[in-house]
Amino acid sequence: MSPAPLRFERVTRWYGPVAGVLEVSFTLEPGVTGLLGPNGAGKSTILHLAAGLIRPGMGRVEVFGRPPFLSGSARARLGLLPETQSFPPGVTGRTFLRTCLLLSGVPGREARRRADALLEEVGLARAADRKAAGYSQGMKQRLKLAQALGHDPDLLLLDEPLTGLDPLARREVIAKVHELGERGKAILVSSHVLHEVEAMTSRVILLNQGRILAWGEIPEIRALLKDQPIRVLVRGRDSRRLASEMARWPSVGGFRLNGDSLEVEAWDGEAFFEALGGLGRSDWAGLEEVRILDENLEALFDYLVG
Amino acid sequence: MLRLWITTFRTQFWWGWKRSVLSRRAWIPLVGCLPLWAMQVVVLTRRGNPHFLEKFFLYFQSWAYLSILLPLVSLYLAVSALQDDRDGGSLVYIVSRPAPRPAVPLGRAAGAGLASLVFGGIYLAVSLSVFSLAGPSLGGGSLLPPGAPGAFFLATLVGGLCFTALGTFFGAFFKKGLLLGMALVVGWELAAGSFLSQAQVTGLRSLLATDLSRQVVLLSLPETWREVVSEGLTLPEGAHMYGVLRGAGEYIAIFLLLGVMAFCLKEHPYRARER
Numbered sequence: 001m002s003p004a005p006l007r008f009e010r011v012t013r014w015y016g017p018v019a020g021v022l023e024v025s026f027t028l029e030p031g032v033t034g035l036l037g038p039n040g041a042g043k044s045t046i047l048h049l050a051a052g053l054i055r056p057g058m059g060r061v062e063v064f065g066r067p068p069f070l071s072g073s074a075r076a077r078l079g080l081l082p083e084t085q086s087f088p089p090g091v092t093g094r095t096f097l098r099t100c101l102l103l104s105g106v107p108g109r110e111a112r113r114r115a116d117a118l119l120e121e122v123g124l125a126r127a128a129d130r131k132a133a134g135y136s137q138g139m140k141q142r143l144k145l146a147q148a149l150g151h152d153p154d155l156l157l158l159d160e161p162l163t164g165l166d167p168l169a170r171r172e173v174i175a176k177v178h179e180l181g182e183r184g185k186a187i188l189v190s191s192h193v194l195h196e197v198e199a200m201t202s203r204v205i206l207l208n209q210g211r212i213l214a215w216g217e218i219p220e221i222r223a224l225l226k227d228q229p230i231r232v233l234v235r236g237r238d239s240r241r242l243a244s245e246m247a248r249w250p251s252v253g254g255f256r257l258n259g260d261s262l263e264v265e266a267w268d269g270e271a272f273f274e275a276l277g278g279l280g281r282s283d284w285a286g287l288e289e290v291r292i293l294d295e296n297l298e299a300l301f302d303y304l305v306g
Numbered sequence: 307m308l309r310l311w312i313t314t315f316r317t318q319f320w321w322g323w324k325r326s327v328l329s330r331r332a333w334i335p336l337v338g339c340l341p342l343w344a345m346q347v348v349v350l351t352r353r354g355n356p357h358f359l360e361k362f363f364l365y366f367q368s369w370a371y372l373s374i375l376l377p378l379v380s381l382y383l384a385v386s387a388l389q390d391d392r393d394g395g396s397l398v399y400i401v402s403r404p405a406p407r408p409a410v411p412l413g414r415a416a417g418a419g420l421a422s423l424v425f426g427g428i429y430l431a432v433s434l435s436v437f438s439l440a441g442p443s444l445g446g447g448s449l450l451p452p453g454a455p456g457a458f459f460l461a462t463l464v465g466g467l468c469f470t471a472l473g474t475f476f477g478a479f480f481k482k483g484l485l486l487g488m489a490l491v492v493g494w495e496l497a498a499g500s501f502l503s504q505a506q507v508t509g510l511r512s513l514l515a516t517d518l519s520r521q522v523v524l525l526s527l528p529e530t531w532r533e534v535v536s537e538g539l540t541l542p543e544g545a546h547m548y549g550v551l552r553g554a555g556e557y558i559a560i561f562l563l564l565g566v567m568a569f570c571l572k573e574h575p576y577r578a579r580e581r
Contacts, residue, residue, distance in 0.1 A: 052401070052402065076403075082398045086394045089325075090328065099317050103404075
């Protein structure tokens with residue numbers, strides 16, 4: 001069995017008296033996974049540990065079975081898009097990208113060719129011979145993406161990849177991330193912007209104060225939060241009658257009438273949807289919309305982080 | 307792996323070299339040369355005694371240049387070759403790659419070392435030219451001691467490489483590498499090299515690069531000059547060029563090794579901003 005692209009095993013990392021991450025364990029599989037948390041949660045610490053920039057104080061970090069801090073062969077299979085906006089001074093975009101490819105083991109001529117192709121792909125061909133340090137934020141972000149992808153890594157670590165990009169560029173990056181995930185790459189995308197991550201994946205790791213609160217698919221995580229009732233929007237022909245009918249169901253904890261729709265809090269999701277299915281078959285209900293309101297990251301965050 | 311080593315060393319060498327020579331940083335060593343050139347010109351124009359001027363050249367270059375200017379310039383270039391990227395956060399692009407980490411400080415040191423030799427060469431070329439031209443105008447022959455140009459260029463090579471190695475260590479190990487390195491140059495190299503006698507210094511040869519470079523000068527000059535300068539620069543017993551060069555080699559090896567180890571084992575300073 002081949003080793004997982006990324007594995008954290010009871011990793012703790014301290015910064016003086018403050019824990020950056022505490023007893024963090026997870027395994028990253030191929031596909032896109034979001035790494036979410038508020039500022040200070042430990043997202044960048046996790047990415048830096050995974051990229052081999054820093055070492056864990058305790059526990060193990062492995063990239064394809066090897067510790068990235070010590071192993072060049074592990075680092076050869078990963079690509080990092082760091083949060084930094086800084087580039088080596090005095091270096092053009094083309095030289096920077098070519099050097100990054102050379103340092104990843106791509107031979108000279110191939111590095112040159114690939115750098116030119118990448119610059120074209122990310123829309124920086126015209127600015128390639130300008131100093132990278134003078135690029136706009138969006139251009140820097142695109143250059144960072146190019147250097148992360150250039151050597152075709154199997155594991156991608158993206159720290160706030162959409163920062164500074166215009167809406168069109170964001171869509172292109174999101175599409176690219178999806179495409180890479182479908183090709184079997186393992187991608188860990190860190191962000192504190194929930195809707196950005198939701199646009200890229202439904203598989204997340206939720207962090208707060210250095211600890212993992214939950215990880216997995218969003219609906220699975222939501223299903224585990226049994227102390228929080230599910231909030232469901234129901235809209236039908238006669239909302240008041242729906243409300244009075246649902247009030248007799250033991251699975252319903254409460255509801256609120258909102259114009260022509262009903263927001264229901266259900267403690268037992270399975271029983272509620274079964275009963276709703278029965279109601280849907282009746283003539284008078286005329287159900288037009290049934291939507292779970294809190295099967296999203298924002299709701300999960302509110303419940304878990306508070 | 308060997309190819310990646312060579313590629314990494316080569317790219318880092320060029321970055322170290324370009325950063326030292328083509329950036330604004332290049333002006334600092336040149337500006338540092340100006341007061342020394344000015345002092346030499348002032349002395350030449352005011353004190354016309356050729357005998358005095360010959361001695362002045364030797365002493366002045368040994369102290370002002372070999373013990374102060376060259377160490378500080380080499381240190382500055384070597385520390386800056388690593389620290390700019392590290393403090394700016396752009397070193398992350400290199401250390402997150404499979405490029406062998408030891409090749410990074412070694413390549414940067416080589417580039418910065420070459421740059422310090424170039425600056426040393428420029429300084430000496432101007433000083434030597436000024437003294438060579440001044441001699442005939444004072445009605446005498448050359449004011450340069452025989453063999454002095456070769457001796458000082460060789461001493462520049464030894465001293466420049468030693469302080470580049472020291473700068474690599476300080477740049478890799480300490481956040482305030484430049485300040486600490488300058489404190490060591492002034493507090494230990496200059497002071498200990500000035501006040502310890504040569505006999506004591508022989509035992510500490512691997513720890514005093516300024517003394518090593520001055521001994522290179524002494525040992526490169528023709529026999530006759532050794533007697534003339536022996537009042538000020540006493541020759542230790544058993545001193546010979548092989549021992550001096552070996553001491554320099556040890557100095558360079560120790561600090562480069564420490565610098566490489568520091569770079570490889572220390573974490574990279576692009577630390578998580580969040581905690």
